[in-house]
Amino acid sequence: MTLIQKLTEDAKACERKARVALPECEAAKTLQAARRVADDGIGIPVLVSPADVIRATAEEAGIDLAGMEIVDTSDADALEELASRFMDAGKPRTLSAKGIRRKLKNPMWWAMVMEELGDVDCTFCGHVNTTGDVLMCAQMTIGLAEGVDVPSILALVETPGFEGPEGGVICFTDCGLNPEPNASELASIAISAADGVRSIIGWEPRVGFLSFSTKGSGAGQSVERVREALDLVHERRPDIAADGELQLDAAIDEAVAAKKVGGASEVAGRANVLVFPDLNSANIAVKLVQRFAKGAAYGHTLNGFAKPVADSSRGATVDEIVGDIAMLVLSTR
Numbered sequence: 001m002t003l004i005q006k007l008t009e010d011a012k013a014c015e016r017k018a019r020v021a022l023p024e025c026e027a028a029k030t031l032q033a034a035r036r037v038a039d040d041g042i043g044i045p046v047l048v049s050p051a052d053v054i055r056a057t058a059e060e061a062g063i064d065l066a067g068m069e070i071v072d073t074s075d076a077d078a079l080e081e082l083a084s085r086f087m088d089a090g091k092p093r094t095l096s097a098k099g100i101r102r103k104l105k106n107p108m109w110w111a112m113v114m115e116e117l118g119d120v121d122c123t124f125c126g127h128v129n130t131t132g133d134v135l136m137c138a139q140m141t142i143g144l145a146e147g148v149d150v151p152s153i154l155a156l157v158e159t160p161g162f163e164g165p166e167g168g169v170i171c172f173t174d175c176g177l178n179p180e181p182n183a184s185e186l187a188s189i190a191i192s193a194a195d196g197v198r199s200i201i202g203w204e205p206r207v208g209f210l211s212f213s214t215k216g217s218g219a220g221q222s223v224e225r226v227r228e229a230l231d232l233v234h235e236r237r238p239d240i241a242a243d244g245e246l247q248l249d250a251a252i253d254e255a256v257a258a259k260k261v262g263g264a265s266e267v268a269g270r271a272n273v274l275v276f277p278d279l280n281s282a283n284i285a286v287k288l289v290q291r292f293a294k295g296a297a298y299g300h301t302l303n304g305f306a307k308p309v310a311d312s313s314r315g316a317t318v319d320e321i322v323g324d325i326a327m328l329v330l331s332t333r
Contacts, residue, residue, distance in 0.1 A: 003158040003169055004298055004323040007201070011042045011326035018043045018121040018329045019069075021111035024128035025049035028061035033321040038067050042322070043329045046120050048111040050074040071114070073107045086113050086141075094140050108134070112141040115307050121332045124325050126300065126312035134311040135177075135302070142307050145195075147236050149188040151304040152177050153311075154196050154273075155286055156327075159295035164252050164272070165206070171197050171273040172297070175286055179279045186229035187236065190275045192303035194240045197273055200301070200330045207233070208251035208271030209244025210281070214260045217247075222277050229275075243267035248274070300324045301331050308332050 001009075020043040024030045031054070034045035047054050047065075051072035058065050072078065083101045087093060095103065103109040111123045126134050135151060144151065153176035162168050173193040178185055186209075194205035209226045212218050226245040233242045243265045249256040250268055257269030276282035289295035300316075301324070302309045308331040310324055 003156060003296070004326070007298075007330060008040070008042065008323060008326040010202075011329040012040060014329065014333065017041070018332045019046050019119075020044065020325060020329065021046045021048050021071075021114055021120040021123040023048040023107035023111040023123070023125050025054045025057055025107070027128050028057055028063075029127065029316075029318045029321060031058050031061055031063040031065075032318045033325065034068055035063050036318070036322050037325055040322075042326050043121075044069065046071060046111075046114075048073060048114065049107045071110070073104070073110045079104050079110075082110065082113055082117075085117055089117065103137075103140075106137075109137050109141065112137050112309065115309075116141050116143075122308040122310070122328045124310045124312065124321070124328055126310065127314050127316050127321065130314075131177075131311050134309070138302060138305050138309045142305050142309065144304055145192070145306045147188070148192055148304040150178055150181065150185045151302045152189040152192050153299065154193045154301070154303055155297040155299045156197075156201065157286065157289055157295055157297045159289055159293045162293070162295075165270045166203060166272045169201075170252070171203075171205075172282055172286060173273065173275055173303070174279065175276075175282045175297070175299075176279070181278065183225050183228035184232060186225065186275065186277070187232035188304060190229065190233050190242060190273070191237050191240065193273050193275065194237070194242075196301065196303045196331065199333050200327055203272055205240060205273050206267045206271050207240060207242035207273045207275060208246045208267050209242065209275045209277075210248055210251060211245035211277060212247065213245050214247045214250045215245065215262060217260070226277055241266050243271075244275075246271070298323060299327060301328050 048071045152174035154173040155175040174189045250260040251271040254269030261268040
C-alpha cells in the first residue's frame with residue numbers, strides 16, 4: 001500500500017466525516033473528485049458555486065450529484081446573511097462590510113467564510129484559482145494560527161528503498177511558498193509542519209533544522225539564522241522536539257549523528273520533519289528524490305492557517321485531488 005492509499009484509508013476510517021468545501025465547480029474534475037470523496041466515504045462534499053454552474057458542469061461531465069450538498073452562491077439573500085454573520089462574529093476584520101459582500105461573489109471567498117464561521121471543516125481549491133489568490137483569501141478570512149508568521153507547505157516524501165526514522169516516508173518543509181525565510185518565519189514553518197504531521201499522519205514530530213553545518217562545524221549567516229529559528233521554536237513551542245543545525249545525514253542516520261553531534265539529542269539521527277533553510281534547497285531536494293530515487297511527494301495543505309485549507313496544483317489529476325482531499329480531511333482531526 002502506498003502512502004497516499006494509506007492516508008486515504010485513514011480518512012475513510014474517521015468516525016466524524018469532515019465537511020469539505022469545494023468552490024471551483026466550473027471544473028469537471030472538482031465534481032469528479034467530489035463524487036469519489038462521497039462514494040468512498042472520505043468526507044462530505046459541499047459544492048460552493050452558482051447552482052446553475054454546478055448543474056451544468058455535472059451534466060456535461062455525467063456526474064450524479066446525489067448525496068452532495070449544494071451552496072448556491074448566486075443567492076443574494078444568502079450572500080447578505082453570510083456577510084452579516086462574518087462581520088458580526090466578534091473578530092477584527094481587515095475587510096469592510098461592503099468589501100466582504102463584493103468578495104463573496106467569488107465562490108472561493110464564500111467557501112472560506114463558511115469555514116471561518118464553522119459551516120464547513122476545510123476548503124479545497126487551487127486548481128482553478130492561483131496560489132496568490134488562495135493565500136490572500138485564506139489570510140483575510142481564516143487568518144494565521146497563533147504564533148505563526150507565514151503560511152507554508154509540507155511534503156510527505158515517499159522514497160523506494162529508503163529506511164529512515166519512519167520507514168520510507170519523511171516530511172520536507174517549506175516546499176512551496178517562502179523563498180528566503182528569516183529566523184522567525186523559519187520557526188513558524190517548523191511549528192506548522194510539526195502540527196501538520198501529527199494530525200495528518202499521526203507521528204510524534206521530531207524536527208531537524210537542516211544546514212551545511214552540524215552543531216558548529218561550519219559558520220555563516222545561514223547557520224546563525226537556523227540557530228536563531230531553533231531557539232524561537234523552543235521558546236514558542238517547548239512541547240515540540242527540535243534540534244539543529246544538522247547536516248542531512250546527521251538528522252536521519254543515528255550512526256552519523258553519534259559521530260557528529262556532541263551530547264544527547266532526541267532528534268539527531270531520528271528526525272522525521274526536515275526543515276530546509278530556504279526554498280531553493282527544499283525544491284531541489286524534492287526534485288532530486290523524484291528524479292533520481294523515483295520517489296513521490298504528497299501534500300497541498302497550507303500549513304499555518306487557523307483552519308485547514310488546501311492549494312492544489314492547477315495541473316492536478318482527479319486521483320491527486322482525491323488524495324490531497326484525504327490529507328486535508330485528516331488535518332481537521
